[in-house]
Amino acid sequence: xxxxxxxxxxxxxxxxxxxxxxxxxxxxxxxxxxxxxxxxxxxxxxxxxxxxxxxxxxxxxxxxxxxxxxxxxxxxxxxxxxxxxxxxxxxx
Numbered sequence: 001x002x003x004x005x006x007x008x009x010x011x012x013x014x015x016x017x018x019x020x021x022x023x024x025x026x027x028x029x030x031x032x033x034x035x036x037x038x039x040x041x042x043x044x045x046x047x048x049x050x051x052x053x054x055x056x057x058x059x060x061x062x063x064x065x066x067x068x069x070x071x072x073x074x075x076x077x078x079x080x081x082x083x084x085x086x087x088x089x090x091x092x
Contacts, residue, residue, distance in 0.1 A: 007062050009035070009069060021058035038068045 009017040009029070017035060019027040024044040027033070040046070043061035063074045072078075 005058070005062070007065065021062040024061075035065065035069075039065060042068060 005021050007017070007019055007021055008015065015029045016031045017027060017029040019032075021044075024039055025046060039061070042064035043057055044065075045057075067073050
């Protein structure tokens with residue numbers, strides 16, 4: 001509850017599309033509507049300008065959209081067997 005999820009598609013440091021997966025109608029970026037067809041195909045639901053993608057489906061749809069963009073299928077094995085690096089930087 002009150003989770004903050006976001007999907008970000010950036011290309012060459014340009015934020016092309018950002019949105020909360022459960023609220024795909026609220027999109028921003030330089031090309032917020034370019035992936036609408038792919039978003040529909042990935043499972044995002046839109047109705048009359050307001051979306052209602054169920055939260056449990058939103059994560060699946062977000063991973064499907066990421067696969068569409070990258071060609072990389074995110075599987076449980078990929079997440080379990082991959083080494084992730086994290087860092088933090090001070091805000092100035």
